[in-house]
Amino acid sequence: MAIEExxxxxxxxxxxxxxxxNRGRFFEAWRLGELTGSSGQPFTVRQVNFSVSHxxxxxxxxxxxxPPGQAKLVTCVRGAALDVVVDLRVGSPTFGMFDTTLQEAGSGIGVYLADGLGHAFLALTDDTCMNYLCSEEYVPGTMVDIQALDPAIGIPWPTTTGLIRSEKDATAPSLSEAVARGLLPTYEEALTSYGPSWQLPHPQHLGR
Structure with a gap:
């Protein structure tokens, strides 16, 4: 497998x-050793979630x-989605930046997000199913919601009309509003949560 930052x-x-x-296909979705070696972060799965979307x-x-944080490994297991990672860690060198991945069930592509990063996706097909491997069990009251249509972030969604959204997502604060209200984690908090293994030398961290 290829793992790229x-x-x-x-x-x-x-x-x-x-x-x-002749039977079909086989692939390894991910390996703990390779993911830890690339990211420098331990990843223990404590909860598994699925979402099914129109x-x-x-x-x-x-x-x-x-705390508590919740690192995630997200994969589309049915349908297709435009998957987005946003850096919500105040003080991070990439704070407010985003990156996108087209996730299609047949590709097996997954996205790993460390503690403090934000996640969003747009379902491109009916019955799109996303699988989330989570490092921590969900704790009520700890979720951070940010406006996915915030022009200051500027995510290039394929469409912004006819969207199906929850009320809390539709009314979520912008990134700047969340900063002003002290809702976001800091980069220093995130580095602490990653633990000593984050300091181990590996190719992805060279030149940082």
Whole structure:
């Protein structure tokens, strides 16, 4: 598999190598050792979530306060989605920046988001199913919601008309409003949550 760091620091795109034969295909979606070696961060799965969405459903931008934090590995297992990572860590070198990934079920592509990063996606087909491997169990009251249509962030959604959204997503504050209200985690908090292994030398961190 190929693991590449995205434009947002501490977010990684995982592209598996697929092995086709007369029966179909096989691929390894990810390996703990390779992900840890590329990211420098341990990843322990403590909760697994699925979302099923109609076409044009926009979910996010969602993050988590630190503590407890919640790193995620997100994969489309049915349908297709435009997946987006946004850096919500105040003080991060890539704060406010985003990167996009076209996730289609057949590709097996996954996106890893470290603690403090935000996630959103637009369902491109009906019955789009997204799988989330989470490093922490969900704690009520710790979710951070940011406006996905915030022009200051500038995510190039394929469409902004006819969107299906939850009320809390539609009324979420802009990034600047969230900063002013002290809702966002800091980069220093995120580095602390990553632990000592984040300091281990590996190719992705060279030159930082």
């Amino acid at each position: 995205m434009k947002v620091r501490d977010a990684f795109r995982i592209t598996p190598s697929q092995l086709p034969d 076409r044009n459903t926009l979910r996010g931008i969602h993050g988590t306060t630190l």
